[in-house]
Amino acid sequence: MTTVTPPQSIEQLLERAEKLAGKSLAQLAEEFRAQLPDHLLLEKGWIGQFIEHLLGATSGSLPQPDFPELGVELKTIPINPLGKPLESTFVSVVNLHQPASEQWETSIVKKKLEHVLWMPIIVHPNSPLNQRIIGMPLLWRPSADEWQILKNDWEETMEKVCLGKFGQLNARFGQALQVRPKAANSKVLTDVVGSDGEITQTLPRGFYLRSSFTQKVLTQLSYS
Incomplete structure (x- = not known):
């Protein structure tokens, strides 16, 4: 695959992202000499x-933004042709082992969401993976209200972890931040x-x- 040097500024990063918009994964794979997987069942994170x-991006799997020098996190998000997100967006793992040492201001969640580059991936019904289209990139910084919602969800989650109330951390918990299992299968326990x-x-x-939260974010950015 063709090597790409890290962007030197947010403007350069956005310029690169905008050049991808409108192209299919098949076109990009050919242009950058990449091998597209047949499906995403075993390579769910391939597109991102x-x-x-x-x-x-240089961060890889490290607990920091994808572009650490710029303080920007990249989030690819599959959407339907009408702009509706098709799934929730992973942010970070929940610290289940030393929750008392966690604070919102220094949390990985806050670091990753301080400045996000959203890259929509347009998915048409029943279309193959290679025909998915890259949408226009959108830069987002959470508003004061959005930060408060995210902070409340995070603090309530970590409180339940500290109290050992893991059964209450289900899919219904949280207004913006949803807590879900993050494992290959139900047999992977910690x-x-x-x-x-x-x-x-x-x-x-x-x-x-x-997805309800990200849809509001994407809609506001699209009309701003």
Whole structure:
């Protein structure tokens, strides 16, 4: 695959992203000599990783924004032709082992969401993977109201983790940040401290932005 150097400024990053808009994954794979997977069942994160590479992201899987020098996180998001997000957006894993040491101001969630480059991926019904189209990129910084919602969801989550109330961290929990299992399957468990202070096991969890929240964000950005 063609090597891409890291962008030197947010303007250069946005310029690169805008040049991808309107192109299909098949066109980009041919242009940058990449091998498209047949499907995403075993390579769910492939599209995000591919776009990261095309834009010159350097962070990889480290707990920091994808473009650490610029303080920008890249989020690819599949949408239907009407602009509706098709799934929630992963942000970071939930710290289940040392929750008392976590603070919102220094949390990975806050760092990753301080400045986001949204890259919509337009998915037409029943279309193959290679025909998905890159939409126009959108830069987002959360408003004061959005930050407050995110902070409340995060703090309430970490409070339940500290109390060992893992059963309450279900898909209905959280207004903007949804907490969902983050594991290959239901057999992947991790040791945690339960509500009775004893060691128990639970599924790893991840923070995800709800699709209802991201739709509001994308709509506001599109009309701003």
